[in-house]
Amino acid sequence: EPEVTQTPSHQVTQMGQEVILRCVPISNHLYFYWYRQILGQKVEFLVSFYNNEISEKSEIFDDQFSVERPDGSNFTLKIRSTKLEDSAMYFCASSATWASMNTGELFFGEGSRLTVL
Amino acid sequence: AQTVTQSQPEMSVQEAETVTLSCTYDTSESDYYLFWYKQPPSRQMILVIRQEAYKQQNATENRFSVNFQKAAKSFSLKISDSQLGDAAMYFCAYRSARAVQGSYNTDKLIFGTGTRLQVFP
Numbered sequence: 001e002p003e004v005t006q007t008p009s010h011q012v013t014q015m016g017q018e019v020i021l022r023c024v025p026i027s028n029h030l031y032f033y034w035y036r037q038i039l040g041q042k043v044e045f046l047v048s049f050y051n052n053e054i055s056e057k058s059e060i061f062d063d064q065f066s067v068e069r070p071d072g073s074n075f076t077l078k079i080r081s082t083k084l085e086d087s088a089m090y091f092c093a094s095s096a097t098w099a100s101m102n103t104g105e106l107f108f109g110e111g112s113r114l115t116v117l
Numbered sequence: 118a119q120t121v122t123q124s125q126p127e128m129s130v131q132e133a134e135t136v137t138l139s140c141t142y143d144t145s146e147s148d149y150y151l152f153w154y155k156q157p158p159s160r161q162m163i164l165v166i167r168q169e170a171y172k173q174q175n176a177t178e179n180r181f182s183v184n185f186q187k188a189a190k191s192f193s194l195k196i197s198d199s200q201l202g203d204a205a206m207y208f209c210a211y212r213s214a215r216a217v218q219g220s221y222n223t224d225k226l227i228f229g230t231g232t233r234l235q236v237f238p
Binding site: 056 | 229
């Protein structure tokens with residue numbers, strides 16, 4: 001069964017360093033998302049991406065964050081200069097194909113745990 | 118803006134018993150989806166059940182069923198014959214069904230704060 005894959009599963013970085021989290025969405029999906037979950041807290045929307053541009057972003061997604069789909073398969077989240085409060089689990093999700101009915105469901109990856117020291 | 122509220126941070130149930138997890142939401146839209154996602158300790162979020170707001174019939178997936186009360190904006194999850202593997206964090210989520218890009222929906226999922234379910238043998 002197709003699935004969303006994320007790498008790395010866990011990354012430890014020093015405050016101020018740049019981090020890139022990678023996602024491979026399900027191959028024929030068209031819409032891509034990043035969410036984050038601070039330990040034990042709710043899952044928060046960061047950004048949605050469609051047709052090579054950002055569809056929507058939350059107030060969390062400030063200038064330190066960027067997304068891109070460089071090669072038609074990977075979907076990356078970059079944090080330019082990490083802060084302690086960026087420590088969280090980051091989930092990538094994808095949804096919807098042209099051919100199928102849009103059931104509304106998002107398919108999630110297993111997450112990338114980011115620890116900022 | 119839409120909001121999702123889960124008022125039960127933790128619930129517990131005996132194996133083989135039934136448990137109901139509560140969820141309420143607030144929206145001014147008439148067309149939307151509601152979901153329950155399960156997040157086990159392995160951390161990947163897995164869809165448990167989905168409900169389209171235009172459908173009056175409550176969704177059912179094996180041991181999982183919902184009680185969807187559109188007027189009350191309530192969407193509870195009932196787990197029957199609970200199993201040890203049901204222990205997880207359960208998130209209620211809302212998604213608009215507005216057509217934004219052609220016929221397809223780019224809207225985000227909005228999650229509640231989650232309910233941690235423990236299952237005792």
